[in-house]
Amino acid sequence: MIQRFVETPLAVRPQQQAFLSPLDAAWDPSLPTEDVDEYCWTPLQLAARSGDLQAVRDILASAGTFAVNEPPKGYYGQTALQAACMQGHEAVVKCLLAAGADIHFCGGNNFQRTGLQIACGQGNERVVRLLLEASSEVNMSPATNHGIRILTGSQQEGHSPPKVYAVARYNGRTALQAASERGHLTIVKLLLDRGAEVNAPPSPVAGRTALQAAARGGFRVIVQLLLSLGAQVNAPSARYKGITALQGACLQGNSEIVELLLRSGADVHASGGGYDGDGTALHAAAEKGHLEVVKRLIGAGADVNATSNRRGQTPLQGALAGGHELVVEYLKGLGAVGRTGGGFFIFDHSAG
Numbered sequence: 001m002i003q004r005f006v007e008t009p010l011a012v013r014p015q016q017q018a019f020l021s022p023l024d025a026a027w028d029p030s031l032p033t034e035d036v037d038e039y040c041w042t043p044l045q046l047a048a049r050s051g052d053l054q055a056v057r058d059i060l061a062s063a064g065t066f067a068v069n070e071p072p073k074g075y076y077g078q079t080a081l082q083a084a085c086m087q088g089h090e091a092v093v094k095c096l097l098a099a100g101a102d103i104h105f106c107g108g109n110n111f112q113r114t115g116l117q118i119a120c121g122q123g124n125e126r127v128v129r130l131l132l133e134a135s136s137e138v139n140m141s142p143a144t145n146h147g148i149r150i151l152t153g154s155q156q157e158g159h160s161p162p163k164v165y166a167v168a169r170y171n172g173r174t175a176l177q178a179a180s181e182r183g184h185l186t187i188v189k190l191l192l193d194r195g196a197e198v199n200a201p202p203s204p205v206a207g208r209t210a211l212q213a214a215a216r217g218g219f220r221v222i223v224q225l226l227l228s229l230g231a232q233v234n235a236p237s238a239r240y241k242g243i244t245a246l247q248g249a250c251l252q253g254n255s256e257i258v259e260l261l262l263r264s265g266a267d268v269h270a271s272g273g274g275y276d277g278d279g280t281a282l283h284a285a286a287e288k289g290h291l292e293v294v295k296r297l298i299g300a301g302a303d304v305n306a307t308s309n310r311r312g313q314t315p316l317q318g319a320l321a322g323g324h325e326l327v328v329e330y331l332k333g334l335g336a337v338g339r340t341g342g343g344f345f346i347f348d349h350s351a352g
């Protein structure tokens with residue numbers, strides 16, 4: 001008889017603070033050796049995570065089809081298929097699909113992402129192709145659980161009726177957004193060939209459109225490709241912790257992408273979402289100390305004394321907070337104002 005869940009005595013469970021979520025670890029595919037929620041993983045999920053193909057086969061033979069789609073039990077849990085996709089275990093993925101694994105399930109340790117969305121973020125092209133061949137929905141939103149609906153567009157704007165998207169509330173990514181965020185060009189092209197939606201909206205909290213994700217990551221070729229296919233350069237950011245595409249490029253300090261976006265009509269005055277990103281592109285460049293980008297934005301008409309939405313901070317204060325003396329002197333030379341004692345960071349600096 002195969003035990004359904006691995007039981008670990010409470011006394012030896014690792015401390016939760018030792019665990020970094022995938023978001024904190026920048027989608028690091030490897031989970032910690034001592035996983036805080038390992039006691040909640042089924043034997044099949046653990047075998048899939050470790051890539052033990054023989055164990056996967058044995059468990060499926062003994063436990064039947066029920067085991068293959070058992071949901072994750074802990075906050076950081078994964079289904080067997082999600083775990084195999086996260087780690088890139090192609091043979092295990094193939095075995096699980098043959099056993100009837102639900103390719104559209106989302107939840108657990110993936111910010112409500114399906115196996116396809118996880119694999120696209122990890123950059124495993126062979127696993128992505130396996131999932132697509134198994135009829136994974138290329139435009140499926142990571143929102144089956146804990147999701148909301150977003151209405152985009154308006155019939156009054158012209159040509160087509162509004163579209164309704166289901167999106168995850170927190171940190172969700174479509175397959176294309178996930179691949180764009182990590183710079184996986186081959187997978188981006190594959191998804192686009194399969195009809196991926198270029199302008200799918202971001203999740204309300206820390207979401208990104210494909211263009212915003214690529215711009216923030218500094219992936220110029222992907223930015224060019226998305227723009228050529230009609231990506232909206234001024235698409236609204238996520239409501240909270242969101243950034244515009246131009247803000248993303250400015251945070252990255254990528255002058256080439258900044259130039260591409262400006263030439264495509266990017267709004268230098270647009271603000272991002274609240275809590276992180278509610279300043280302008282100039283705030284972003286000044287906080288990060290990217291002097292050449294600051295100069296280019298000023299040349300494009302950026303307001304040197306623009307204030308952030310939430311606390312009214314100016315770009316000068318952001319540059320002072322970051323200790324960027326050259327940017328401070330340049331902005332002062334243009335008549336920039338702000339408390340000379342410094343300011344605070346508007347944007348999330350944990351991502352570099």
